[in-house]
Amino acid sequence: MVNSNPDPNPSPSAQASQNQQARFEELSKELAEKELELATLQNELASFETRYARTVGVYFAELDRLDREIARELARLHPEESYQQGYRRAEKKAQTSQEAVDRKLEKEPKTFNPSEELKNLFRKVAKTIHPDLATNEEERAYRTELMARANAAYRDGDAAALEKILYEWEHRDEMKTQAEKQALELDGLDQKIARIQRRLAEIQRKIDEFQKSELHQLMLKVKRAEEQGQDLLSEMAANLQPQIRAAQKYLNHLKQEKGPG
Amino acid sequence: MSEQEPPEQHTIIPADANQSIILPTEMVKRGLDLAAKLERKPVVKNLQTPLRQCPGSYSPACISFSKNGQFALITAWGRHVSGSLHILWNAVDGVRTIAMHQEQQQEFVYSAAVSKNGEFALIGYSDGRILCWNIKNGTAGIYPVDPKDSFPQAVTILPIKFPPYTSFKDERGSAAPQKPKGDFPDFSVTALAISPDERCFAECSRHMYIRIRDLQSGKEIQKMMIGYLDYYTQIAISEDGSQLAAARGVTTTEYGGMLSLITIFDLIGKRKPLMLGGTRIVSATAVTFSPDGRKVVSLEDGGILTVWDARDGKELAHWPHLKAREDARDLISRKAVSPNMRIEFRNPQVWGLSSVAVSPDGERILSGGGDTCMRLWSLDGQQLYEYPHSTRVVRVAFTPDGKQALSGCWDGSAYLWELPQ
Numbered sequence: 001m002v003n004s005n006p007d008p009n010p011s012p013s014a015q016a017s018q019n020q021q022a023r024f025e026e027l028s029k030e031l032a033e034k035e036l037e038l039a040t041l042q043n044e045l046a047s048f049e050t051r052y053a054r055t056v057g058v059y060f061a062e063l064d065r066l067d068r069e070i071a072r073e074l075a076r077l078h079p080e081e082s083y084q085q086g087y088r089r090a091e092k093k094a095q096t097s098q099e100a101v102d103r104k105l106e107k108e109p110k111t112f113n114p115s116e117e118l119k120n121l122f123r124k125v126a127k128t129i130h131p132d133l134a135t136n137e138e139e140r141a142y143r144t145e146l147m148a149r150a151n152a153a154y155r156d157g158d159a160a161a162l163e164k165i166l167y168e169w170e171h172r173d174e175m176k177t178q179a180e181k182q183a184l185e186l187d188g189l190d191q192k193i194a195r196i197q198r199r200l201a202e203i204q205r206k207i208d209e210f211q212k213s214e215l216h217q218l219m220l221k222v223k224r225a226e227e228q229g230q231d232l233l234s235e236m237a238a239n240l241q242p243q244i245r246a247a248q249k250y251l252n253h254l255k256q257e258k259g260p261g
Numbered sequence: 262m263s264e265q266e267p268p269e270q271h272t273i274i275p276a277d278a279n280q281s282i283i284l285p286t287e288m289v290k291r292g293l294d295l296a297a298k299l300e301r302k303p304v305v306k307n308l309q310t311p312l313r314q315c316p317g318s319y320s321p322a323c324i325s326f327s328k329n330g331q332f333a334l335i336t337a338w339g340r341h342v343s344g345s346l347h348i349l350w351n352a353v354d355g356v357r358t359i360a361m362h363q364e365q366q367q368e369f370v371y372s373a374a375v376s377k378n379g380e381f382a383l384i385g386y387s388d389g390r391i392l393c394w395n396i397k398n399g400t401a402g403i404y405p406v407d408p409k410d411s412f413p414q415a416v417t418i419l420p421i422k423f424p425p426y427t428s429f430k431d432e433r434g435s436a437a438p439q440k441p442k443g444d445f446p447d448f449s450v451t452a453l454a455i456s457p458d459e460r461c462f463a464e465c466s467r468h469m470y471i472r473i474r475d476l477q478s479g480k481e482i483q484k485m486m487i488g489y490l491d492y493y494t495q496i497a498i499s500e501d502g503s504q505l506a507a508a509r510g511v512t513t514t515e516y517g518g519m520l521s522l523i524t525i526f527d528l529i530g531k532r533k534p535l536m537l538g539g540t541r542i543v544s545a546t547a548v549t550f551s552p553d554g555r556k557v558v559s560l561e562d563g564g565i566l567t568v569w570d571a572r573d574g575k576e577l578a579h580w581p582h583l584k585a586r587e588d589a590r591d592l593i594s595r596k597a598v599s600p601n602m603r604i605e606f607r608n609p610q611v612w613g614l615s616s617v618a619v620s621p622d623g624e625r626i627l628s629g630g631g632d633t634c635m636r637l638w639s640l641d642g643q644q645l646y647e648y649p650h651s652t653r654v655v656r657v658a659f660t661p662d663g664k665q666a667l668s669g670c671w672d673g674s675a676y677l678w679e680l681p682q
Contacts, residue, residue: 049284052292060288093287100284214289221296228301236295 020189027196028133032126034203036119036154040112041210043155047112048219053104055233059240061097066247068094073254114157121162122154129169132195135188142172305681307648312665312679315350315357317672321614322655324669325373328457330660332379333667333675336370338614338655339492347373347384349396352667352677360394360401371492374453374462385450389466393476404479406448451494457502465494471507473528485526485534493546493614499554503529504571506557508548523548523559525571535574546630547615551623560617560628568626568640580642582628614671616656620663625680627666629654635668637680646681 071090075083114122131147134140146165153161210216225232315333323338335348349358369387376382384392389406452465456473461482465471473483487507497506509522523537523545537557547560550571557569564582569575615630625645629635631653637646648668656669664682669675 052289053284056292056295057284057288060291096285097288100288104284214286214293215284218289218293218296221293221300225296225300230301232296232300235299236292239295239299 017189020193024189024193024196027193027200028127028130031130031132031196031200031203032123034200034207035126035130036122038203038207039122039151039154040114040119041207041216043112043114045210045213045215045219046155047110048222049215050104050107051111052215052218052222052233053101056236056240057097057101057104059237059244061094061101062244063240063247064090064094064097066244066251070247070251070254073251073257076259077254077257079260112155114154118154118157118159118162121159122150125150125162125165128166130196130199132199133192135192301644305646307646307678309679311676313352313355313677315348315352315355315675317670317674318346318348321671322669322673323370323373324656324673324675325375325453326656326658326667326669327375327379328377328661329379330658330662330665330667332375333669334373334375334382334384335669335673335675336373336384337673339369339371347382347394348673349375349379349382350675351379352675358396360399369449371449371451372453372465372494374455376455376459377457383453383455383462385453385464387449389448389450391450391453391464391479404474449492451492452496452507454496454498454505456498457500463496463498463505465496465507471496471505471526473505483528487524487534495545495547495616497549497557498528499550499571500552501554503527504550504554506548506550506571508545508559523557523569525557525574535571537569537574537576547617547628549617549619551619552621553623556619556623558617558619558626560615560630564615564630564632566617566626566628566638566642578640578642580638582630582632582636614653614655616654616658618657618659618666620659621661622663625659625663627657627659627668629657629668635666635678637666648678650676 068087068090071083071087075087077083126147129143129146129150131140131143134143146169150162150165153159153165222232315335318335321338323336325334326332327334331352333350333352335350336346346359346361349360350356351358368390370384371387372385374383380395380397382394382396384394386392391404392401393404394401448466450464450466452463454463455476456462459476461473461475463471463473465487469486469488471485471487472481473485474481485505487509493509495508498504499506505526505528507524507526525535525537527534537559545559545561545567549558550556551558555571556577557571559567559569560582561567565579566582567579568577570577616628618627620626624640626638626640627635628638629650633650633653635648635650635654635657636644637648638644648666650668650670651674652671654668655671656667658667659665659680660667664680666678666680667675668678
C-alpha cells in the first residue's frame with residue numbers, strides 16, 4: 001500500500017501526501033509497539049494475580065471465612081442489631097474473596113514470559129492488521145476480529161496462530177486491483193492518522209492506569225524481592241498462619257459458649 | 262468528522278475473564294501492606310577500611326571489649342598457648358599491652374572480661390580459677406575455685422613490651438575447643454561478666470552454676486543453678502545490675518527435652534528465673550540486654566536474631582542474621598517439642614562463638630557470628646549495613662556515643678569501625 005517509489009521532484013500536494021505517508025508509517029509502528037506494551041503488561045498482571053491468589057489470596061480468603069464464622073457465633077450470642085449487621089458484612093466479604101480466589105484457582109499459574117520472537121511477531125501483526133488502520137466499516141470489523149485473535153494468541157504464547165493471522169490477512173482479497181486499493185488508502189489517511197493518535201492516547205491512559213494499580217505495585221515489590229533472593233509471597237503466606245491459628249482458636253472458644261435462651 | 266467515527270471504546274481487548282483483574286482491591290491492598298512490612302531492603306556493604314585495627318595474634322581468640330569502647334582484651338580461646346598471653350589493645354592510641362601469666366602454663370582460657378575503663382581484666386581458666394589482671398599497676402591475683410578460701414592469691418605477671426607475634430599463632434581448625442584433661446566435673450570458667458558498678462562479677466562455670474562473686478575478695482555472694490553448660494556460654498548483666506541473662510549453646514544431642522537455653526535471673530528481687538522461648542527451641546550463643554533493661558537480644562544457632570521482652574519472656578521479633586533463608590527457615594518453623602524428643606542442633610560448631618550488641622540509644626543492633634559478617638540492624642529487623650571480615654566475628658560492641666563499633670575476629674584481630682547515621 002505504500003508508495004515505494006517516491007517521486008524525486010514532487011509537487012507541493014504530492015510532497016504533502018508523502019509527508020503524510022511517512023507520518024502514517026511512523027505512527028503505525030508506534031501503535032504496534034504500544035499495543036505490544038499494553039498486552040504484555042496486562043498478561044503479566046493477570047498471571048501475577050493468579051500466582052498471588054494461589055499463594056497468599058487463599059489465606060486471606062481463609063481469614064475472611066473464619067471472620068464470618070466468628071461473626072456468626074457473635075451474632076448468635078448477642079442478639080443486638082449491630083452484631084447481626086456485622087455478620088452480614090462479614091458474610092458478604094467472605095463471599096467475594098472466596099469467589100475471586102476460586103476463579104483464579106481454576107487456572108494453571110503460568111508465568112508470562114514472551115520471547116523476543118513472539119514480541120516481534122506481535123508487533124508485525126499489530127502493525128499490519130490494527131483496526132485503526134481500516135478504511136471502511138467492513139474492513140474495520142474484520143480487523144477487530146483479527147486483533148482480538150492476535151491478543152489471545154499473544155497471551156497464550158502461540159506464535160503459530162499469529163503467523164496464521166498474518167497469512168489470512170495477506171490472502172484475504174486477491175481480487176481488488178492495485179488502483180482501487182490505493183484510492184481507498186489515500187482518502188482515509190488523515191482520518192486514519194487521527195484515529196491512531198486517539199488510540200495511542202487511550203493505550204497510554206490504560207497503561208498508566210495499570211501501572212498505578214495496587215496489583216502492579218505488589219508485582220514490582222515481589223520482583224524486587226526476588227532479585228534480592230527473598231521469596232516474598234511465601235513469606236507473606238507464612239506470616240498469615242499465626243493469624244489464622246489465632247482466629248481458629250477464638251472461634252473454637254466462642255463455639256463453646258452458651259447463647260441466650 | 263467525528264460523527265462518522267466509531268465509538269471511542271475500542272473492543273480490541275475482549276472482556277475476557279482471563280484478562281481482567283478480578284481480585285477485590287481490598288485483598289490486594291492487604292497484600293501490599295503485608296509485603297511492605299516483610300520486604301527486605303538491599304544490603305549495603307561497608308567498603309571503608311576500619312578506623313583502627315589490631316593485627317591478629319591468636320587463633321581462635323577470646324575477645325572482650327570495655328564499656329567505654331576503648332579497650333579490647335584478646336587472649337587465646339580453648340587452646341593451649343604457651344604462657345597464657347593476654348593482650349590489651351587500646352583502640353584510641355593503638356598501644357598494645359601484653360602480659361604473660363607464668364604459673365598457669367597448661368590451662369586453657371574460655372572467657373575474659375574487661376572493666377569499663379580498661380583498668381582491670383578478668384580471665385577465666387579451665388580449672389575454674391580466675392585471673393584478675395590489674396592493668397594500671399601491673400599486678401595480678403588469682404581467685405581460687407573454692408570461694409571459701411576468699412582472698413585472691415597474688416601471682417606474678419610479666420609485662421612484655423615487644424611481642425614476637427608469630428610465635429603466638431596457634432593452629433586454626435574447627436570451632437571445637439580442646440577439652441582440658443581431668444575428671445568430671447569440669448570447672449572451666451566459660452563466661453565472665455563484670456557488674457556495671459564494678460563491685461562484683463558473674464562467673465559461669467561449666468559445672469551447672471552461675472556465681473556472683475565480690476571483686477575485691479572473691480567471696481561468693483549469690484549462686485544460681487542453671488543446668489548443664491557447654492563452652493559456648495555467654496552472660497550479660499543489665500545496665501542497672503538487676504538482671505542477668507545467660508545463653509547456652511549446646512554441641513551435643515544428649516540433652517533432649519530442653520525447651521529453652523536462655524535464662525534471665527533476677528539478681529535483686531525474688532522472681533524465679535525466666536526461661537525464654539516457650540515452644541521454640543532456643544539454642545543461643547550470644548545474648549545481651551538493651552540499655553533500658555527491658556529487652557533481651559539473642560543470636561541463635563543457625564543465625565537467628567531474636568528480640569525478647571525481658572519481663573515476660575515473650576518474643577517480640579526475630580529475623581535471620583544470614584542472607585540465605587534455607588538455614589533459618591526450618592528453625593523458625595520448629596514447633597513445640599515433647600520432652601522425649603532428641604533435639605538436633607544445626608551445626609553450632611560452624612556457628613560457634615558469636616555476639617550481639619545493642620546501641621546506647623536502644624535503636625540499633627549489631628550482630629556478628631560464623632558467617633564472617635558483622636551486620637547492623639534496626640530494632641525491627643531491617644538490615645542497615647554489613648561489615649565483611651576475613652574470619653568469623655567473635656565479639657561486637659558499640660562505643661558509648663553509638664557512632665562507632667568495635668569488632669573482634671576469630672584470628673585475634675580487632676577493628677574499630679565508623680557506623681552510618
